[in-house]
Amino acid sequence: MSARRRGGGLRLTERDLDVLRFVACHGFATAEQVGLSCFSGWGDGRLELGVSMTMVYRRLKKLVDADLLRHEYVLHGRPGVYLATRRSAELADAGVPPAKVDLKSFDHDLAVVDLALALEGQTDWITERQIRAKAVSAARGGGGRVSRAGGTGRTPDGLLVSPWGEVWAVELEISGKDNARYLDVFRGYVRRHRERIPEGAPETWPDERLAAYVGSGGEIDGVAWYFRSPSKRERARRAAEEAEAEDFRRSRHCRFFFGDASEPRWPPFEKWDEQREQDRRADLERRRAAHEERKYSHLSRVRLTEQEASYVLEEFHRRKNEGRLLPRRLTEEEEAWALREGLEMKREHERENYPEFWG
DNA sequence: ACAGTCACCCTAGGTATAGT
DNA sequence: ACTATACCTAGGGTGACTGT
Known part of the structure; x- marks a missing residue:
């Protein structure tokens, strides 16, 4: 039995301290409320008294006799209430002073x-x-x-x-x-x-x-x-x-x-679950945006080298003059178009070789 | 009728003491 | 030193009782 002995012979149990804390925190409470809070257990979805009310009254009386609680009748015909004393407020360490009704x-x-x-x-x-x-x-x-x-x-x-x-x-x-x-x-x-x-x-x-x-x-x-x-x-x-x-x-x-x-x-x-769901979505969105950003910056860095550009132009020149006896030069528009096509081909090649940037 | 108390009994833990 | 026993104290349960 884990209990503290106090001068007057009362052995203070953990449950007694619960009672003192409960009363101190709420200010005052009836015997029935103390019973439901400290002498009870959960059954069938609600608090149920685990001992008889006599038991609760007797324990409360002992705490009153030990100057740890005060018993006060407030309204005629109504149950009395128990209040904490200065001693019990300190003992229960609830951080609240004794109440008045x-x-x-x-x-x-x-x-x-x-x-x-x-x-x-x-x-x-x-x-x-x-x-x-x-x-x-x-x-x-x-x-x-x-x-x-x-x-x-x-x-x-x-x-x-x-x-x-x-x-x-x-x-x-x-x-x-x-x-x-x-x-x-x-x-x-x-x-x-x-x-x-x-x-x-x-x-x-x-x-x-x-x-x-x-x-x-x-x-x-x-x-x-x-x-x-x-x-x-x-x-x-x-x-x-x-x-x-x-x-x-x-x-x-x-x-x-x-x-x-x-x-x-x-x-x-529901807020905690909703918050986590929002965080999850925000994280997903952040990662998607970061991926887009990396993808964009990577591809934007892809350029044709001088050698590749001249190869592209030669290749387009060859295709344009395929079957002609008298070859013609590429116009400015054709050159620009050829270089754009070449760059696109190179980027397509990058996509295939760096799939991690393309999901 | 209900809140609250009391008496009596049983159980359990702590401690002192006797026996090995 | 260890174990068994007795005794004391307090907690817990029930029923009876008192007072409003």
């Missing part, structure tokens, strides 16, 4: 955790708190292009990073905005499009991806927006189309995806 966004924040749980798996989820914390530390450390005090423009509810390094901003809408506001947000995201996924992105660690995101000023490959209401989703989709039409060149690099929050699906992670 904000009543205005309480429902939304818990819904974001649910969304993250549904979308995590092969993908990495970077929380809004992680982004903000990184942006602040980057601004203090002088690294990164920070557009606003401690920020990288609009901070999404989370970042979804595909195994190939494709970065999608995730937004969860549980209330609704007016059309102009949607348009405004989409314009902002289109401005932050990322033209290319960097080479080597699939091999980078989540914290390197977060650093790259903050360092680039919040560049993204797409926006996945999840809605509870189909009509709001439709309005947002129209706003996105408008933003795309305004700036077609940039929006090619920033895809939009509109999902159902009650049954969230992953956005289409």
Whole structure:
């Protein structure tokens, strides 16, 4: 059993650290969410609790007793939430300070955790708190292009990073905005499009991806927006189309995806494959152009030598006077034509002898 | 009804001690 | 020195219980 023993007798396991990290990164979470994240496994395409909820509660209680978590009832009749303490935030090394519950966004924040749980798996989820914390530390450390005090423009509810390094901003809408506001947000995201996924992105660690995101000023490959209401989703989709039409060149690099929050699906992670296909085509085109260039420059260097020219002229003179008693000289046009023909013959000969220049 | 806690039991790993 | 055993501590499972 790999576990660390802390003063109070609690042996801290790797899973405990996962719990602390999960809670710290999201700010707070219900026991059920902690259970699904840290006491679960993937089965039948979704997260399933691997132990009983009693087990989860008991473990959480121990962490609360050890001053590593705080338990707080926020709304009457609703499950309580667990929050990180300063000690656990340091212990989990998640790079985020302990959170406070904000009543205005309480429902939304818990819904974001649910969304993250549904979308995590092969993908990495970077929380809004992680982004903000990184942006602040980057601004203090002088690294990164920070557009606003401690920020990288609009901070999404989370970042979804595909195994190939494709970065999608995730937004969860549980209330609704007016059309102009949607348009405004989409314009902002289109401005932050990322033209290319960097080479080597699939091999980078989540914290390197977060650093790259903050360092680039919040560049993204797409926006996945999840809605509870189909009509709001439709309005947002129209706003996105408008933003795309305004700036077609940039929006090619920033895809939009509109999902159902009650049954969230992953956005289409296709950019990496498309990028590789484009690179392959560009490479092919480059090689074809280089080949043409070499071919042209090679043939353009082919000239008739003096000896060859006089041989060509003699040969044409002989052919012209074949069967004549009184031979005639070649006219100027005939000479020029003969030399052109001779040069063409020589180049034809080159083509046969240097097939690598002719494919 | 549901969130959360407690008691009891079993299992597993770590450590001290006795026996060879 | 090595091995076997006992004991302690903590994790995990289940059912019962409490409080709202």
